[in-house]
Amino acid sequence: METAVTKTGTEDKIWGGGNQPLKVSYGKMMMWFFILSDALTFSGFLAAYGFSRFKFIDSWPIADEVFNHFPFLHGVDAPMYYVALMTFILIFSSVTMVLAVDAGHQMKQKKVILYMFLTIIGGAIFVGSQAWEWKNFIKGEYGAIETRGGQILQFVDADGHRVKLEDIAIVDHHSDRAQHESKNGIWYDKEATLPTYTIAEIKAGFTKRKDIVLRTQILTDKGEKTILSREESLKRLNKDAIGIVEGANLVHNEYGTPLFANFFFFITGFHGFHVFSGVIINIIIFINVILGTYERRKNYEMVEKVGLYWHFVDLVWVFVFTFFYLV
Amino acid sequence: MAHDTAHHESNTKLIWKVFFILSVITIVEVFLGIIKPAFLVDTTFISMKLLNWIFIILTIWKAYYITWSFMHMEGETKGLRRSVVWTGIFLVSYLIFILLTEGDYIYEVFKAGHKSWDF
Numbered sequence: 001m002e003t004a005v006t007k008t009g010t011e012d013k014i015w016g017g018g019n020q021p022l023k024v025s026y027g028k029m030m031m032w033f034f035i036l037s038d039a040l041t042f043s044g045f046l047a048a049y050g051f052s053r054f055k056f057i058d059s060w061p062i063a064d065e066v067f068n069h070f071p072f073l074h075g076v077d078a079p080m081y082y083v084a085l086m087t088f089i090l091i092f093s094s095v096t097m098v099l100a101v102d103a104g105h106q107m108k109q110k111k112v113i114l115y116m117f118l119t120i121i122g123g124a125i126f127v128g129s130q131a132w133e134w135k136n137f138i139k140g141e142y143g144a145i146e147t148r149g150g151q152i153l154q155f156v157d158a159d160g161h162r163v164k165l166e167d168i169a170i171v172d173h174h175s176d177r178a179q180h181e182s183k184n185g186i187w188y189d190k191e192a193t194l195p196t197y198t199i200a201e202i203k204a205g206f207t208k209r210k211d212i213v214l215r216t217q218i219l220t221d222k223g224e225k226t227i228l229s230r231e232e233s234l235k236r237l238n239k240d241a242i243g244i245v246e247g248a249n250l251v252h253n254e255y256g257t258p259l260f261a262n263f264f265f266f267i268t269g270f271h272g273f274h275v276f277s278g279v280i281i282n283i284i285i286f287i288n289v290i291l292g293t294y295e296r297r298k299n300y301e302m303v304e305k306v307g308l309y310w311h312f313v314d315l316v317w318v319f320v321f322t323f324f325y326l327v
Numbered sequence: 328m329a330h331d332t333a334h335h336e337s338n339t340k341l342i343w344k345v346f347f348i349l350s351v352i353t354i355v356e357v358f359l360g361i362i363k364p365a366f367l368v369d370t371t372f373i374s375m376k377l378l379n380w381i382f383i384i385l386t387i388w389k390a391y392y393i394t395w396s397f398m399h400m401e402g403e404t405k406g407l408r409r410s411v412v413w414t415g416i417f418l419v420s421y422l423i424f425i426l427l428t429e430g431d432y433i434y435e436v437f438k439a440g441h442k443s444w445d446f
Contacts, residue, residue: 022407029407036411043419047426054430055437064360084357088350095346098397102338149446218445223368240446311397315390322386326360327379 031305035312038274042316045270046323049263059217061256062225063325065162069136083325086129087317090275093122094314097282101307104300109289112303116286119310123279130272137264140247143195144254145202145214147240152256154215155206156227163212165244168205169197195244202244206237217256264324271320274313281306345396352385374431 013019022029053060064079071082100115143165145153155163175198178184180191206212214233218226228236245254253261285306294300359367359378367378395401400408437444 021404023404024407032407032411036415039415040418043415043422047419047422050423051426051430054427055433057431057434058438080357080360084353087353091346091349091353094393094397095342098342099339101399102342106337147446149444151445216445308398311393314397315393318386318389318393322356322382326356326382 025301027305028301028308031308035308038312039316042267042270042319045263045267046319049267049323052259052263056257056259058219059257060219061217061253061260062219062223066137066255066260067133067325069133071132080325082129082133083321086126086133087321089122089129090126090314090317093119093126094311096122097307097310101300101304104294104303107295107298107300109292109295112289112294112300113286116282116289116303120279120282120286123275123282123310127272127275127279130268130275134265134268137261138247138249140245140254142254143244143246145199145237145241146243146245146252147236148242149240150258151240152217152245152254153236153241154225154254155212156215158211158213160227165197165202165246168209168212169201170205170208171197172201172204175201195246197244199241199244203237203241207234267320268324271313271316274316278306278310278313281309341396345392349389349392352389356382356385 024032067083068077068079069082070076070078096115096118100112100119103111103115141164142154142162144155147153155165155168157163177194177198179194180186180189182188182190210230212233213230214228214236215225216228216236220226245252247254248258248261250262250265251258255261285302288294289300289303294302359381363378367381368376370377372380394412400412
């Protein structure tokens with residue numbers, strides 16, 4: 001405490017300056033108020049997400065259909081298992097953090113080192129998992145059609161299973177549509193990456209495949225996407241469809257409204273950035289623990305402070321998990 | 328610091344207990360999210376599915392354990408506890424209330440308006 005907090009020598013006088021009405025050190029109190037303000041920031045984002053979701057309450061993408069990948073299980077529909085695993089990893093790293101704080105109270109340097117190490121590893125695994133989740137989301141799986149009004153139409157077979165674009169398209173090998181890059185066209189202009197197939201190829205394939213129909217964004221009473229009849233599908237495809245969407249970015253999203261992608265990238269990105277900075281801060285404190293800084297200080301309060309931040313990151317994830325994946 | 332400089336006994340047992348509780352709550356959430364029981368999905372309460380209410384309540388329960396046990400909020404003074412928790416809860420509830428009400432209103436406008444959005 002002596003080196004962490006300046007004593008004024010007037011601790012016994014109420015208005016003397018050194019008084020601690022909340023019975024915590026300045027650093028810890030300010031960590032709490034930082035966490036409060038950060039919590040309000042996250043709440044602002046999540047409430048804005050809720051706003052957009054209520055705005056499109058009958059057409060929001062279904063999370064189970066979006067996040068259904070699991071490492072090494074290609075093509076297996078595994079909704080939520082991976083994100084549940086991520087949640088466990090983060091909760092467990094919170095546990096090791098609180099064990100490190102506990103060991104710090106008892107001045108057990110070796111134990112603090114071990115538990116902080118485990119916490120850092122857990123955090124790193126979590127950030128990696130989030131990157132993998134982003135990769136899958138950006139890459140997409142099935143592809144979809146976008147209409148003039150920006151609506152998404154997806155292909156499903158008779159059983160309601162999604163069908164990939166590559167299984168539908170009849171590739172026209174005579175077409176020679178080239179990617180416009182700044183080096184081969186107008187030098188100051190370039191276009192976005194061309195999709196693998198053209199809308200004409202998809203239309204040609206769809207006309208042949210009589211077993212496939214379209215699915216709109218609109219949710220039925222049961223909370224499932226509306227499936228159009230074969231006639232309606234053909235009509236929508238020929239009349240409204242203007243483009244192909246593969247995967248998701250900030251402008252197009254094969255799973256539904258682009259707002260879903262925007263909020264997903266922004267909120268999980270902001271949270272991931274918090275985890276990342278938490279790992280960095282943990283590493284700094286970890287090095288200090290190894291160097292014996294807190295042994296000499298006879299106080300492990302710094303571990304407690306970064307612990308507060310780390311638990312907060314876990315706390316936010318609990319809410320992000322609920323509102324993005326469960327609700 | 329008053330709570331931890333005075334005594335040094337280990338809270339390890341309590342920590343593992345809280346971890347167990349948090350794990351069980353998460354497993355229940357994931358389980359419900361995968362099977363989606365029909366009666367919970369069909370029943371609505373204050374214009375939200377009962378299942379979603381369950382998820383939100385379980386989440387707040389988890390948040391309580393993380394804050395109170397892991398962040399050691401239970402050991403802080405009443406003043407610190409209230410200035411952090413009450414401020415947060417008040418502002419967040421207010422924000423959620425106004426934004427969700429407004430979002431629902433815009434949904435109604437989109438639906439009842441003369442413009443078609445699905446083309």
